[in-house]
Amino acid sequence: MWVFYLISLPLTLGMVIFTLRYFVGPDVPRYVLFTVEYAWFCSLSIIILSWSYWGTFLLTCKVVVPLIQGFEDAGDFSVTERLKTSVRVNLVFYSVVCSIGLVGLILLILMNRNCVGILGLAMALSNTFGLVIGAFLLGFGFSEVPKTLWRNADWTIWQKVLSHKIAKMTVKLDETYQELSNAIVVAQATSNQMSKRDPLRPYMDVIDNMLAQMFREDLSFKPQGGLLGENDMDYDSDEKSMATLRRHLRLAREEYYWYKSEYMTYVIEALQLEDTVKNYERRNSTGCVPFAEFIWLCILRKQLRKVLAIVLGIMSATILLAEATLLHLSIFSILIYSVKKQEVLVQVFCFIPLMYICIYTYYSLFKIGMLMFYSLTSWRTSSVSLLMICSMVARYAPPISYNFLNLINCGGKKTIFEKRWGTLTMLSLFLEKDSTIFIPLIMVVYTLLVASNFFDRVVGFFGNWKRLRFQTEADDMDGFDSSGLIILQKERSWLE
Template sequence: MGEASYGVPAILAVTLVTAYMLHYFAASECDLAVRFMVMVSWTLSLSIVALVPADVAATMYDEETSSLSTLWDLSYWITFTLTWFVLPFHQLYEDAGDFSALARASTSLRENGIFYGVIVFILLLGAILLTSYGAMTSESMATFALASSTMFGICAGIFALGFGLVDVPKIIWRRADVAKRQAEAHRRLGVASRALEDAFVGLRKVIKASETTREVIPRHHVYAWAVAVIARETPKSSAFEGAMDKVDDDVDGVLDYDYDELSDLVALRRELRRRTRVYRRTAAQYAVAVENAIEAEAVFNCGAGAGGLGDRGCLMTPDGGQRRFRSPLRAPRQGRYGEAVEAVEWWWKCRVEPVLLRVLAVALGAFSVLTVWAEGTMFSTQAMEGADVSPFSAMVRAAKDKGGLHMAVAIPLGYMCWCAYHSLFRLGMFSFYALVPGHTDSFSLLINAALTCRFAAPLSLNFLMMVPSLREGDANKETTFGRKFVDGVPDSARNFAAVFPAILVFYCGALAFGVFDKIFSACTSSFGGSLRDKYKFESDEKDLERNVHTTDGKRIAERERSAMQNQTKPKIGSGSPYYFELASGDMGRESEMADLGGRGGDVDVERAGLLSAGGRRSQPRSDERPESRWERNKERLASALERTGELRVAKPPGAKPPGSSSRASRFGLGRGLLGGSGGTDSSTGGGSRLDSMFASLGGDK
């Protein structure tokens, strides 16, 4: 009855939390398969954390744990399969640019080959070791897999946990200081604006490549259907309202592109999907940064004062001394209770919130110190017969009933998971993934789901090892999950899991006191200021890049705020020439693809027979020079256009073919491709447009 009274509310709470998180973060274009996979991953990961209090209570009160054992097995092994096999496959499947489900699956398996090869190698190594000791059974292999995954999770999770233990209280403390909060918001807006510009440049290049490809491919080309699919997914240049011409075309990087090779069209489509995904995500991050910056400015200017908490200026506002808060992000509140609501907001944002944030920062800082203390002294009870000085063990010992015991376990464990996942989130910002409210793409959701599955069980086991009071009075007493890890696992692995977390003491101390900044500064001082500034941690207050981003962010916030004052409904985006909302209407329409023989949706190329042997083109030789390959392709294009009637050579020798000057120059083919000479002299301007378009395509993925 005790397990049911806790388990049912816990399962319901976990399900509701994961459903809300998915609704809050997922973008509208995320398909049902991705949503289902992420929902299952998050639910099972959080259920592992939710099972720990029930496991501790059942151990302390000597209750039957058969149902807990089943739940542990289901939760752990499903998440193990998801994080190491299913989710990595699904990530690259979503990232692939192939034109059919089977081809995308093949690409995912091929690119995951190294990852899966490492896993297979570790499993084979474990099988050899177990066989040498005469313990090769199905149970021993399962135990070896559990121990290997848990050891990896503990090693990586300790570093993620350590960063979060220092960074979470620091961020909350800085937010309480309204002056520093404004400067930090401006800095983040400057960083977001720079990232948005980079994302726009990358998207612009691939859009031009896609549009140029659509122009030069003949109507009856064998791969016209593939170009139609790419064109349908390409944002229109007109949607950017002239901003396509604001970026210099001289961009480093070359993509060896071949218009009539299916593999190159697949690469183009993949690059297009990546760039579009990154731009949408970065634009959403920019919008959030603008909102935070304008909100911080409003709090600072509405009475908090430059001196921060405790300044007498907090009692006055620019509005005639009235204590009212008005945000530029919305219209002034009207109606009977409008002034009262604004007064309540002023008291909350200018007086109450800063105090509560500092109290919360101090409390979380104390919890971080207790966590580091417990991690650093774990080895004394786990690896040797030492005294129990763990504060979390004392909290469990002091619990009077099951309710108090559940709280004594759930609160510190929840804080540890929060800190660890906070680090993973900060790791992905403006790089390979990010969680953005309402705009998180499928690839980012799947990466986060895999990381959540990977660290839930190791963090839970790490917490259980910090609570040695569970075994008091009974030398054989052990939690269900702890027993599953101990049984069949070598003593060296258990001792390592107990001793390694002690590194957290030195790691957190180095982060808190800026030791890493000083080390990098000393190591790079002899290489000049540029290199020294490049390799600095984000926590360094003297970072020159921080000042540059702060200045840019302040200027952008001023432009955004000025534009909002002239709008009936305030809308973000006027402060940056690179911010655009890519809605479904901005993509190519099916009617525009009709002249290319395209279809309205994804093409089932296997069923349509479009990848038959007759439709394939021979792959280029590996020793063929890219220049000759491109010239050969321009000859093919000219021949294809001539066959399909796009160009007709009907003039006497020595005269220009009709339309050759306009049509050929439009396609960037130049002279020598269509005339009687039959040459391919690119020095006369031949292929200039395609050469420049695809020479600039490439760069970071």
């Protein structure tokens, strides 16, 4: 067993550091980096269940990550004021959570159920949320990842998807560019009309330094001020209004650079795909790309995507079969018990489904989160977004552990993790039975509905309710916008 830890823990730590360094922005403080690295490492090292669970529970459900997140999101100018703002925001949030928990506790008392205490009730609420949402995340990944890989192997479809994405991103990029320009113009106008002896001048100097840093980092950005509203110049009344201006400027900058990064990613991928298609069409002519590069880009990569899509589809079907039959047909359980005396093979057969579940859950988590809660941008991700995804990743580590333990089916015996965690859900408290067995069935039904495009048909029948469902690659084919092709040609001409 020690060999497994000796290999897996350094590998996990390396993956966490590499991923975080890829996304982290240049102005993210070191304490944010340490917090996120620790939370990600604990979440991905879920084989160490007690350390992982209590570490992530403390980080996400108590004070550490929420407090730092509120501190980083605050626009105040001093550490004390930023802490006050963070505490105030978190108090409001936890007041709502505690109110819900109080209602649940009263219901338990009225129904004459055994009181599990405040800690048990808090764990039940957290576990219920994690299990249910985790099941939906995992179910979406089971269906969407193989389908996306299969569609991406078709160059014609993928070109249309990228072209449509570029057209949509261009509109968003223009909107965020104008928003950032307006914020910069407002900040500059506020600074110009404020005298050097004004009590608020030190706060304005902080914002001026922030603007100067923005222009140094991106020399190509030229703000173009638009029409300003009546209340756009009301930021110089007190310290709180100046903090609001600072926060607004930071959020506008983060949103603009996120869309810019996504736009450039799609443009580069679309141009590379165009080159691949042209090289394949001219494969019999002279002057083609080197033979090895041609074989990989034009032939092997396309076929490997199809093979990988089929393999992942089979894996998804295997896990869903185990969940649908309440683990009586768990192939992984059969394999593990057939080689239980060979530790290396046991670790391999445990590692494969565990890695598979982690990838699919976090794929869905990143995808839905980037549409609503946070943005991950290559080398530009802010502290607030890093802490948000840190909190979400840590929160879903226990549900992933539960799904994995269910999948390998430990001979009907409950593990220490399941005894302390698996049965503590709100439904279990009310019904006095282990309700977690029904949650995998919900995931199976949801996965089948997603795979059959049921939600797309419902949305198409009742109207454009895209916010009520995950956005899939097929959505980018809906109402195809050919203007992306024109934009792409302009980008190619500019690059050439």
